[in-house]
Amino acid sequence: MKLYEYMGKKLFADYHIPIPRGRVVETEEEASKAAVELGGAVVKSQVLTGKRGKSGGISFVDTPEEASREASRILQMEIGGEQVKNVLMEEKHPPEKELYLALTVDGEARRPLVLASQYGGMDIEEVPDEHIVKWPLDALVGYHPYIAREICHQLGIEGKAVKSFIKLLGSLYQLFKEKDAELLEINPLGWYGEELIALDSKVVIDDDALYRQKDLPQVEEKTDMEKKASQMGLAYVDLGGDVAVMANGAGITMATLDLVQHFGGTPANFLDFGGGAGEEKTAGALELLLGTNPRVILINIFGGITRCDVVARAFVNVKERQGIAIPFFFRLVGTNEEEGRKILEEAGIEVFQSMKEAVSRAVEESKKQGGGQ
Amino acid sequence: MAIYVEDKTRVIVQGITGNQGSFHASQMLEYGTKIVAGVTPGKHGEVVHGVPVYNTVSSAMQEHPADASVLFTPAPFAKDAALEALEAGIKILVLIPEHIPLNDAMEIMAVARYRGAVVVGPNTFGLVSSGKCKIGIMPNRFFTPGPVGVVSRSGTLCYEIVGQLKNEGLGTTTVVGLGGDRVVGQHFTDVLQEFEKDPETRAAVLVGEIGGSAEEEAAAYVRENISIPVVAYIAGKSAPSGKRMGHAGAIIERGRGSFESKETSLSESGIKVADLPHKIPGLVKEALE
Numbered sequence: 265m266k267l268y269e270y271m272g273k274k275l276f277a278d279y280h281i282p283i284p285r286g287r288v289v290e291t292e293e294e295a296s297k298a299a300v301e302l303g304g305a306v307v308k309s310q311v312l313t314g315k316r317g318k319s320g321g322i323s324f325v326d327t328p329e330e331a332s333r334e335a336s337r338i339l340q341m342e343i344g345g346e347q348v349k350n351v352l353m354e355e356k357h358p359p360e361k362e363l364y365l366a367l368t369v370d371g372e373a374r375r376p377l378v379l380a381s382q383y384g385g386m387d388i389e390e391v392p393d394e395h396i397v398k399w400p401l402d403a404l405v406g407y408h409p410y411i412a413r414e415i416c417h418q419l420g421i422e423g424k425a426v427k428s429f430i431k432l433l434g435s436l437y438q439l440f441k442e443k444d445a446e447l448l449e450i451n452p453l454g455w456y457g458e459e460l461i462a463l464d465s466k467v468v469i470d471d472d473a474l475y476r477q478k479d480l481p482q483v484e485e486k487t488d489m490e491k492k493a494s495q496m497g498l499a500y501v502d503l504g505g506d507v508a509v510m511a512n513g514a515g516i517t518m519a520t521l522d523l524v525q526h527f528g529g530t531p532a533n534f535l536d537f538g539g540g541a542g543e544e545k546t547a548g549a550l551e552l553l554l555g556t557n558p559r560v561i562l563i564n565i566f567g568g569i570t571r572c573d574v575v576a577r578a579f580v581n582v583k584e585r586q587g588i589a590i591p592f593f594f595r596l597v598g599t600n601e602e603e604g605r606k607i608l609e610e611a612g613i614e615v616f617q618s619m620k621e622a623v624s625r626a627v628e629e630s631k632k633q634g635g636g637q
Numbered sequence: 638m639a640i641y642v643e644d645k646t647r648v649i650v651q652g653i654t655g656n657q658g659s660f661h662a663s664q665m666l667e668y669g670t671k672i673v674a675g676v677t678p679g680k681h682g683e684v685v686h687g688v689p690v691y692n693t694v695s696s697a698m699q700e701h702p703a704d705a706s707v708l709f710t711p712a713p714f715a716k717d718a719a720l721e722a723l724e725a726g727i728k729i730l731v732l733i734p735e736h737i738p739l740n741d742a743m744e745i746m747a748v749a750r751y752r753g754a755v756v757v758g759p760n761t762f763g764l765v766s767s768g769k770c771k772i773g774i775m776p777n778r779f780f781t782p783g784p785v786g787v788v789s790r791s792g793t794l795c796y797e798i799v800g801q802l803k804n805e806g807l808g809t810t811t812v813v814g815l816g817g818d819r820v821v822g823q824h825f826t827d828v829l830q831e832f833e834k835d836p837e838t839r840a841a842v843l844v845g846e847i848g849g850s851a852e853e854e855a856a857a858y859v860r861e862n863i864s865i866p867v868v869a870y871i872a873g874k875s876a877p878s879g880k881r882m883g884h885a886g887a888i889i890e891r892g893r894g895s896f897e898s899k900e901t902s903l904s905e906s907g908i909k910v911a912d913l914p915h916k917i918p919g920l921v922k923e924a925l926e
Contacts, residue, residue, distance in 0.1 A: 369739050371819040371849055374746040403740075403747040446739055446819075473738035475713065503877065514817060515791020515846050518872040519914055525875040526913060534876075539735075539762075539774070539792060540657060566793045566800070568762055569657065569774040598796065599664075599776045619797060620915050 265469045268310045270352045271481050272465030275443065276450075279435040282461045286354030295335030296328040298353035307334045308352040312483070313344030314387075321348065324356060357461065359454030363419075364388055364396075365433070366449040367440045376401040376440065378433065380415050384452035407437035424458040432460055443480065444473030489556070496548045498537050505530025506630040508558030510549055512537055512570045520564045520623060529627030532558045540569035546578035551586075559633040560591050562626040564619055567598025576604035580611045591629050595622035639766035640786075640811045640831040640838075641729060641755065642705060646770045649697055649727070650675045651718050652709035653685050657733075661709065661774050662686055668771040668780075673701035694718075694725040705729035707763060707772045715759065716741035723752050731772050732758035735817070742820040749822060756822025761814040762792035773814065783808020785921055786832040788825055789844035790815050790851065794872055798844055798914055805918035810838040815851075825855035833863050840866045840924050842917060843908070847873030848894045856902040866924035867908045870917055871899050 267275070273283045285302060288310065289295050299305045309321035316322050321343050323334040331353070341348045362384035370377035378399040383391045397418045399411060412430040416422070421429060432453075440448055449466035469480060484491065493500030499514065503521075507529045511517040517536040524531045533556065537549040553561060565575050576596065582588070595616040596604050608615050616622035648665070652658040653675025663686045666672055674697035675690040677683075683690040691697035694706065706727045710718040712734045722730050723745075730749065737759045749756045757764055763773015768782040775792070779800045785807050789795035792814055799812060813828045815821050825843055832838040841863075845852040852871060859867055874896045903910050909924065911917045 369743070369819060371821075371851075372824075372854060374820050374822070375743060403744045404751060441740060444738055444740055470739045472712065472736040473740065476738075511793070513791055513793030515789070515794030515844070515872050516797055518846060518876060519794050519797070519870075521876065522872060522874045523913060531875065566797050568776050568792055568796055569661075570793075597800070620913075 265471055265474060265480075265483055266312045267465075267467040267469065267481065267483055268312065269308065269465050270310055271483070272467035273462065275439060275467060276462050276465055279439045281432055281435050281439075282459065283465075284354045284357050284461060284463065286352055288350050288352050289335065290339070290350045292332040292336040292339070295351065295353055296332040299325060299328045299331030302353060302355045304356050305331055306354045306356055307331060307338055308354065309338045309341060309343060309348045310350050310352055311343045311346045311348055313346055316343060319343050357454065359452070359456055359461070359463070361455040362452035362463075363455055363460075364391070364451045365436070365453045366447065366451070367436055367445070368447045368449075370400060373400045375403065376437070378411070378415060380419055382419055388451065401437070407434055409434070425455065425460065428458060428460045444470045444477055446470045489552070493535070493552055496552070497545060498535060498549050498552065500552065501534040503531045503533050505532045506559040506633070507626055508532040508535070508553045508556060508561045509564070510535045510537060510553055510561070511564040512539060512541065512566065516564060516566060520562065520619070523620065523623040524562070524627055527624050527627040529630050532556060541574075543574050543578040543581070546575050547582050550579060550582050554582075554586070554588065554590070558590060560593070560626050560630040561588075562593050562623060564595045564622060565598065567596075567600065567604075570598065571600045572596050572598055572604025573600045573607060576607035580607055580613075583611065583613075591633075593622045593626040593629070595619055639769055640835050641757075641764055641813070642766050642770040642772060642811075644669070644769040645671070646705055646729075646772075647671050647673045647701065647703040648770070648772055649673065649694060649701075649703045649706040649722070650688070650709065651677075651694065651706055651722065653677055653688065653690060654680050654683060655709055657774075658709035659685050662688060664774075664777060665771050668765075668777045669768070670770050670772060673703050694721050694727070698725050703727065705731065705772055707731040707733060709733055712736040712738075716745060719745045719756075720748055723748050723754055728754050729772075730754055730756045730822075731761065731763045732756060732816070732822075733761065733763065733774060735760040737818070739818075739820055742818060746820060746822055757813065758816040758818075758821060760818045761816035761821070762795065764811065764813040766811045767809045775812075775814075779803055780812060781808040782810070784810065784837065784839040784925065786810045786828075786835070786838040786841045787812040787844065788815065788828040788832075788841065789813070790846050791817055791844065791872065794846075794914070795844050798842065798870065798917055801915055802842070802918050802921065805922065807918055807921055810835060819849070825851055826858040829855065829858060829863055829867070833865060838865065840868065840921050842921060843867055843869040843903075845869060845871045845899060847871065847876055847896050847899070850894060852899040853902045856899075856906040856908065859908060860906040868911060868917055868920045868924060869903050869908050870911045870914055871896055871903075874912075
């Protein structure tokens with residue numbers, strides 16, 4: 265779950281990481297008032313997508329009139345498909361230098377990783393590797409000041425700023441652990457001689473840990489359909505084509521989509537209803553799919569933890585309950601396959617054994633219905 | 638010889654009294670796996686499919702020394718159960734649950750590193766040395782002995798591919814599910830290294846997917862260290878960028894982890910990349926000849 269900049273900064277402040285003075289406003293009147301209090305200001309649109317600066321979503325103002333005008337303009341903006349709902353008004357406090365600092369999860373090393381650079385302010389992807397210090401942490405050892413001293417040494421930071429850096433990185437690691445962050449990024453980290461101030465925040469919380477992070481604000485960035493799916497424990501992505509696909513497992517769902525495309529069809533969606541789904545979840549997934557009005561439905565089940573009989577029963581129940589007028593293609597193999605096949609065949613449903621055959625027949629049918637690439 | 642697990646491997650099932658734990662314990666027993674004990678706190682004295690249940694891993698190990706443990710514990714309790722198994726001396730730990738928080742996974746990996754144990758998963762189907770020992774949730778009948786080692790990031794797609802190999806008369810030595818999460822214990826490189834050392838594994842199949850950099854890592858490793866032929870398949874060619882497709886790993890960001898990047902680096906390392914799953918058996922047969 266991504267947090268808005270102002271939410272991330274609030275978390276930083278809770279952990280004693282210095283941030284600029286400022287507040288969030290929703291109207292131009294409030295923006296003008298904030299500019300008076302702050303004595304000039306930076307007006308920052310609050311959206312989850314990056315590249316706010318380049319799209320004109322950040323503005324520096326000197327007077328209340330300017331603040332009001334710029335806030336009004338930015339509040340009407342849509343950035344990366346996202347409507348701006350509020351702006352963060354912050355004091356203008358230009359740093360001597362801009363650094364980059366982040367804590368993230370390094371899957372390759374299976375450890376938390378500190379990333380730091382003297383070249384802050386720009387997209388870190390554009391900074392050459394030799395200018396980025398990467399320091400993996402050990403979850404058993406945790407954070408200690410020597411780690412920050414070493415990073416400062418490699419960055420060429422000396423003097424009193426080292427003390428500030430030791431404190432800041434310690435706070436950041438504590439926040440990372442306690443709030444189950446998977447990314448904490450400060451870019452730029454403002455350098456003011458002795459002092460360091462977080463001028464921006466990018467915070468991503470581990471979705472799998474949200475159950476134990478009840479105090480955090482809730483941020484929703486899914487479409488209605490995706491939201492509905494995730495509430496049911498399904499992974500759904502809208503892809504806009506003709507063949508609705510439902511499979512059990514992310515890998516096989518992707519492979520099914522690849523095969524649909526290979527045969528000249530267009531997938532309507534990605535719907536992974538997971539391993540070991542019960543009857544209720546399976547029926548829910550199917551009903552969700554029917555709600556998208558596809559031309560053709562393709563179900564690809566290779567049961568491991570998922571039991572074929574459970575899927576078959578759920579399908580037959582939904583079919584009997586609401587009737588399915590759309591053509592569907594059912595591939596079913598794996599755990600309890602014989603029972604599942606029997607249930608479907610007794611309900612007059614053809615069952616495919618080969619994934620290739622089921623997909624090619626589904627695509628063929630979708631073309632007959634007027635779809636295709 | 639087999640890698641990781643063999644017919645003598647003694648296994649504990651943590652969470653054996655639950656729905657999934659009990660069902661898959663019976664499937665594993667049917668496959669021939671030596672399950673020596675089950676663990677569920679508070680259920681000491683119960684018997685599941687003839688397997689005695691204990692309250693703790695340590696007490697189970699006193700009566701029934703074991704090499705491996707497989708976890709069916711719900712995600713919020715998985716770290717506790719995993720650390721318990723490692724502390725008790727388990728050397729192969731298979732983590733079935735999905736949705737284990739990253740911080741918990743990193744802590745488990747750190748302790749396993751310190752104790753010299755192998756962790757498979759989390760969010761994995763497990764591993765199987767065909768005809769000898771299955772530790773996991775995959776359907777039994779597809780895993781028959783043969784010359785091919787298979788390593789995969791995703792579960793169901795791996796069964797699909799192993800099933801297709803079997804249809805073409807190609808059995809497997811060992812099949813390992815790495816798990817779909819961002820932090821997992823075993824990587825392609827670790828398993829390929831074991832395949833290389835195993836005289837029975839004459840070819841390896843790598844089943845990857847878009848997102849992350851594990852396949853690129855594997856490609857570089859194969860070029861330097863692996864002499865047996867490797868065939869690969871990468872799922873997600875048709876996926877649009879920036880969309881998360883289920884697995885934590887399956888997201889393309891800023892061009893990294895894309896299908897093209899993976900296909901190129903694998904091909905450049907001499908790995909044959911199948912563009913569709915059903916083309917794998919043919920490529921494996923060619924490689925074996």
